[in-house]
Amino acid sequence: MKSVPTLPLLALLLLTPTAGAGVITGRVVDSLGNGVGGVNIAAEGSSTPTVTNGGTDPDGFFTTTINPDGVYDLFFEPPGPPATTHLTRVLTAVNVSGTVDLGNVVLAPGVALTGRCVRAVGGSAVPGVNIDVIAGGVNLPVVGDSTDALGQFSIAVPTGPIEVRFKTDGTGTPLLAPLALDLSLSSGTNIGDVLLQPGFVLSAIVRRQSNNAAVVNTDIDVFDSLTGDKIYTPSDNTDSAGFVDVIVAAGTYDFEVCPQFADRLVATTLLSQSVSANTFLGTILLQPGVVLSGTIQDYLGNVHKDIDVDMRDSATQAKVTLCGDNTDETGFYAVVVPTGIFDVEFEPPLGLPLGSQTIPNVTITGDTTLDGTLPPCVFVYCTSKPSSIPGCVPALQPPCTASLSAGPGTAD
DSSP states (O other): OOOOOHHHHHHHHHHSSTOEEEEEEEEEEOOSSSSSSSOOOEEEESSSSSESSOOOOSSSSEEEESSEEEEEEEEOOOOOOOTTOOOOEEEEEEEOOOOEEEEEOOOOEEEEEEEEEEEETTTBTTTOOOOEEEEEEEEEEOOHHHHOOOOOOEEEOOOOEEEEEEEOTTOOOOBOOOEEEEESSSSSSEEEEEEEOEEEEEEEEEEEEOOOOTTTTTTEEEEETTTTOEEEOOHHHHHHSSSEEEESSSSSEEEEEEEEEGBBBOOEEEEEEEESSSSEEEEEEEBBBBBEEEEETTTOBBBTTTTTEEEETTTOOOOOSSSSBBBTTTTTEEEEEEEEEEEEEEEETTTTOOEEEEEEEEESSEEEEEOOOEOOOOOEEEESOTTTTTTOOOSSSSSOOOOOOOOEEEEE
16 A cells, blocks of 8 residues: 655655755855845856745845756845845856855945936936946946836945946837946935936948948947047947947937957948937948057067057048957957058057057058057156246156157068
8 A cells, every 4th residue: 555645744845955956055144244134046047947945034044945956146135225235246157056055145335326317308207217337347236226116216336436327228208318327436325316318219230341241240339429428328239130229319429330350341430420310320331351460568578458559541640440459468459450551559548657659651451460569658857947947837747748660560
């Protein structure tokens, strides 16, 4: 006769993780070691897991089942302000198999950033604005990252410089232009009303000049023609048909088109495009290009990251659009350029005590190697005596106007 499990045994079986599921245990604490209750625990990986008991108790302890087991990024999401101002913690590539004790998971302290999104025209609240926070080039996970029915938001952010992006693609019509704000916080801050301007669709199609084929995943950047400031335009890459559209406020913009490096197409910029209504820029044809590359060092032989490469037509001095034109950690750069004769300039970033180098009349007929050497920065010191340097104000100044010249690059 087959035996039937008793009720206590059935209960035990129901509480036991199913085969193939993993269990994580531990405690979530703040920077002082105090347990943090109400923390939501989520998992992301190659599969979509089922997370049960995914939260901490009032003392911060958790026992969470993740089914199926595997390698996951684990998100520990504390309650947002005003309950706490702790930042979300992410543990990456955790192998969840069997029972894994994570020990203490420490949440970094943050501060509260609050405000309200409203329409600049009419002043009505804007619900459904998605908010991203960028710190050190990283898009941080944020709890409560969308405005509520009253357009209000209250999120925990790190101290120091951050960029806060307000994405408006889910706010309906009339369209609103997205917005990015640069902030630097040392304490909780209410930034008041965030005014979102009316938005207009700016669109184009990008194709190859040689065969009219669509150029996929071309990055579009939009700059204010007057100030040169880059405008925040999410979802600004071309689709499979070469089509792209972004939403901007009324204004005059430079529309920069940057194909992928592997496409070996010359980037271009459409200058001074006036937008006061939905605007289609037409079909933009990109010509084939060649690769200009090399290594840039300073006069002592050291290499530096983020040395900027610029090019101008030697005859007309028209600037050539370059994309991805900064050196990497090894001092190496590689850009796609047109053929012709150009002046090439290597410019150090602000704060690096080096001068720039301009190499004139570089002939480019095919893939070309062009190395560079940056000179020392020129320092001018003026004494208190007016006769020392006429018209010079006593100061220590690094104008960095020194330049070196060199011969043309060599075609490979």
